[in-house]
Amino acid sequence: MNDSPDFDGLKCPIPLRDYPRITLGHGGGGQLSSELVEHLFLPAFHNPYLENLGDSAVLPIAGKRLAFSTDSFVVRPLFFPGGSIGDLAVNGTVNDLAMSGAKPLYLSAGFIIEEGFEIQQLVAICNQMSQAAKKAGISIVTGDTKVIEKGHGDGCFINTSGIGIIPDGINIGPANARPDDVILISGTIADHGMAIMSVREGLEFETTIESDSAALNSLVEYMLKVNTDIHVLRDPTRGGVASSLNEIATSSKVGIVLQELSIPVTPSVQSACEFLGMDPLHVANEGKLIAIVSSETAELLLEMMKKHPLGKDSAIIGTVTSDHSGRVVEKTAIGASRVVTPQIGEQLPRIC
């Protein structure tokens, strides 16, 4: 019996041009988002920095490598168990910078606020941004506020952009995974997405599911002290672990094999996902990272990651292979293989 999955017919049959209008799926961080980038943004803005497609651009400045990243936040509701749009906006951009190995330094904050929004809510959001910035050790140094008429927006949207410096000797990027590398995750997956889902849909599970929203730069700095030879780092936000690993497999021209039983998921998130028919691999995280490193260094790095507060549930979840380039395959609990596709459209709009 051949347990290798059949890859025929997996190509998305609908190119960008067949969508005359933007759909929610174009913002989902999955296949449709990628198509928008590939067929619209890259051709329009083409330059080597953009084409790298990392979580942040890596730029030469004054003899150093600067990391530069941007993210807009439209999460609904604005406040949820474990976080708010405020700390998400800070942590999200800090994490994008950290995923290039950079030490994040400065953030901008651009607010688009709907007329009639309560000032007290804005104060609460700003205080949470401030606390998150303090915790991450970065400063919010410049900002902008626009107000739009009632009914033309939705409360409060926030853009943060950030800059950091990549230390010499670090070379982390989505195209750097090599066959026989080992894939680690820094903790349980799908917490953020299920936290949002449970409050938005008014679902009650046995325990409250909290977002994992956290700034990962201290964990990355700590990991780089153990081993500077980290090949890939990625925070699996929109589209979840599945979309991130598919992007890495494509960028690095390698295959990826996951071990289902090794992937950490809390029991409450697991039952919530089962109840809602969702695959935890497709659900967003906001305080977890995927690291891909050489097999020789993986065990030591895992051991050390477990000693960091943000990495205590770290696990080795898979390996990189020269087979099935561009594809992610999961070995399931019952010993079968299944292809893990990137999310196509939008599983859960406005998750971040």
Add this chain to the structure above:
Amino acid sequence: MNDSPDFDGLKCPIPLRDYPRITLGHGGGGQLSSELVEHLFLPAFHNPYLENLGDSAVLPIAGKRLAFSTDSFVVRPLFFPGGSIGDLAVNGTVNDLAMSGAKPLYLSAGFIIEEGFEIQQLVAICNQMSQAAKKAGISIVTGDTKVIEKGHGDGCFINTSGIGIIPDGINIGPANARPDDVILISGTIADHGMAIMSVREGLEFETTIESDSAALNSLVEYMLKVNTDIHVLRDPTRGGVASSLNEIATSSKVGIVLQELSIPVTPSVQSACEFLGMDPLHVANEGKLIAIVSSETAELLLEMMKKHPLGKDSAIIGTVTSDHSGRVVEKTAIGASRVVTPQIGEQLPRIC
């Protein structure tokens, strides 16, 4: 007869805490915007870079001074005579960087798009961003797209953030105006605001009023070649020349005297302003700069600015004084004096 205006009773009697909700005026770039910054954002995020309150933050990086700026664009309509949200989003942030004397290098682009938005419009916007970036000599190096449900946004909002390097020996900032300095403007004022106003309200004037949307970095670079001793640069966008000069007067603790007859305004903008009862000093510009320089260097700088395509209508419009600190006074055509107040709230929502 004493022609000096009476400054009593000019203080805004309504502090932030008396507004329980965000009004359109909080996004107008005038007094209410300043109060939001002063009473909410500064206390929440306080740090020395932010408190400088320039168009961009000036940051130490790798032994150089980096300029970092952010701006969100919510202009309505998206396309207007002389420009679109696309070139505005590029030029606006390029200009914020240039106003610190920086050479702009890299831009990020964050899109918040409403479900149902036509892809062809997005293509047109991106092409205009790309052309504007090319013209300004900068690269769009990183981006992000979020999609919000139909009815929760308004077509397309764009945030751009930018970084640039400030050459050594340049020291430009809003607090650097000194008594006896001379104030220059790089061309006619109020074009952008009246262009938006005329299309939005369906008004027809004798000639089409076009936005002045342009990237000013080449003009600034050229001016700095003539004279590195420029004290203040500011692009008078939301809130117009009046709000910019009031901010400078406050930051520099000086008074400002404008000569009404010296301020360049095209006849069609002048009649449109009269027709609508608007003061050109309060109307937004998107391709003009205010420069404040020592009286010894002003005439030569003016002469040279007139030779640059973006400065051909440059003029000296006023002087800095040690009198009436924090206030701007205009000597009118009939020889009287009037206080030029910053805009209080919102003259024209969603101008940029």
